[in-house]
Amino acid sequence: MAAVDQNALLQFLLRMGDNTLILGHRVSEWCGTAPALEEDIALANTALDLIGQTQLWLGYAAEVQGEGKSPDDLAFLRDAWDFRNVLLVELPNGDFGQTLMRQFFFDAWSSILMPRLANSSDPRIAEIAEKAAKEVAYHVERSADTVVGLGDGTEESHQRMQAALDDLYPYVGEFFLSDETDAALAAAGIAPDPASLRAEYDAFLERVMAKATLTLPEDRFAHSGGRNGKMHTEHLGHILTQMQWLQRAYPGNTW
Amino acid sequence: MVTVMDRPSTDQVWQWLHQIPDPEIPAISLTDLGIIRDVAWADDTLTVTVTPTYSGCPATSIINMEIETTLRAHGIDKLALKRQLSPAWTTDWMTEEGRQKLEAYGIAPPQPAGGPKACPRCQSDNLERLSQFGSTPCKAQWRCRDCLEPFDYFKCI
Numbered sequence A: 001m002a003a004v005d006q007n008a009l010l011q012f013l014l015r016m017g018d019n020t021l022i023l024g025h026r027v028s029e030w031c032g033t034a035p036a037l038e039e040d041i042a043l044a045n046t047a048l049d050l051i052g053q054t055q056l057w058l059g060y061a062a063e064v065q066g067e068g069k070s071p072d073d074l075a076f077l078r079d080a081w082d083f084r085n086v087l088l089v090e091l092p093n094g095d096f097g098q099t100l101m102r103q104f105f106f107d108a109w110s111s112i113l114m115p116r117l118a119n120s121s122d123p124r125i126a127e128i129a130e131k132a133a134k135e136v137a138y139h140v141e142r143s144a145d146t147v148v149g150l151g152d153g154t155e156e157s158h159q160r161m162q163a164a165l166d167d168l169y170p171y172v173g174e175f176f177l178s179d180e181t182d183a184a185l186a187a188a189g190i191a192p193d194p195a196s197l198r199a200e201y202d203a204f205l206e207r208v209m210a211k212a213t214l215t216l217p218e219d220r221f222a223h224s225g226g227r228n229g230k231m232h233t234e235h236l237g238h239i240l241t242q243m244q245w246l247q248r249a250y251p252g253n254t255w
Numbered sequence B: 001m002v003t004v005m006d007r008p009s010t011d012q013v014w015q016w017l018h019q020i021p022d023p024e025i026p027a028i029s030l031t032d033l034g035i036i037r038d039v040a041w042a043d044d045t046l047t048v049t050v051t052p053t054y055s056g057c058p059a060t061s062i063i064n065m066e067i068e069t070t071l072r073a074h075g076i077d078k079l080a081l082k083r084q085l086s087p088a089w090t091t092d093w094m095t096e097e098g099r100q101k102l103e104a105y106g107i108a109p110p111q112p113a114g115g116p117k118a119c120p121r122c123q124s125d126n127l128e129r130l131s132q133f134g135s136t137p138c139k140a141q142w143r144c145r146d147c148l149e150p151f152d153y154f155k156c157i
Helices: A006-028 A037-065 A071-076 A096-117 A123-151 A155-171 A180-187 A194-211 A234-249 B010-018 B059-073 B096-105
Strands: B036-042 B045-050 B079-083 B127-131 B139-144 B150-154
Touching: A006 A037, A006 A071, A006 A096, A006 A180, A006 A234, A037 A071, A037 A096, A037 A123, A037 B127, A071 A234, A096 A123, A096 A155, A096 A194, A123 A155, A123 A194, B010 B036, B010 B045, B010 B059, B045 B059, B059 B079
Parallel strands: B045 B079
Antiparallel strands: B036 B045, B127 B139, B139 B150
């Protein structure tokens, strides 16, 4: 493995772990309230996989950081400005269609990235990605099927899915905005340049949206500020108040 | 106290591990599931290498606790549990005995085709998938169109 700036590596791991942590928390909000029992179970299981992946990413992040922190410390004791997730994952769940559209956008990205990360020059990243790739393959099969089923469904479900697509698509571009951190990791063979995943991602989205009878917006405007930590949406702070309150109110409390 | 001279053989340790049921699917043991990857002595310390089925499987910490409890009860006091992620767990590592026990328990064992071969209750192959996810991350929900019983299918990964 080529030498890489440890701070760049840490930023990358936080980006990976914060994406799965925040999305996992969001998806878990459906537990007990999804429209059908099967969907409830499926969403809870997806959330569980995402939180499991978070433990691996943030576990490695904590090691690289070298301050003796645990993955739980990183999850529960950082404030909004220290999070590096893309804005997409912190958006409110909306209706079931919006949740599944967001999930598909994320799963599609993850399903393209993980097999590449499984060849990372960093063996720790490679083994986490190898494990996650199997779970993600399953997630994307389900979220793509559901997007197709609801898009090419009733008039009501079609309209809702088109609205979800229009609302959420401006948050997709942030996945592919490369910066200096990404350049350092790509040069060291640790992770691919995010921009290099875009063509495959676009082709995948076009295939699924065509089957779902949905129209992809032409405008490529991209909201950003999450993965570089410059500006999150107001929603992240609200998630953290709920997710972190126990550790904030009772520091160090354990099961 | 285990010394190098009287430490139990790794075969013996494998047998003890074979007796530990999976906490979520107690019909099969940890070795049936194929998640114990290695058992090795280094001087007087025993290292057991375990791989998780799914990264978010909540049973992982219980599994580690049960391994520790069982082996300590057999007098092994210097014990190291090692987590191994790669190669990632696959249902191909499930033993034939494990697959038979699963089916007898009412869970259709994993198939390379990606779906159950037959209803674990009536053996019909007239089946439909209800959901890609089931009662645990490792299972999916299916139903038999003949006997109409829903059942768990152990996903092939």
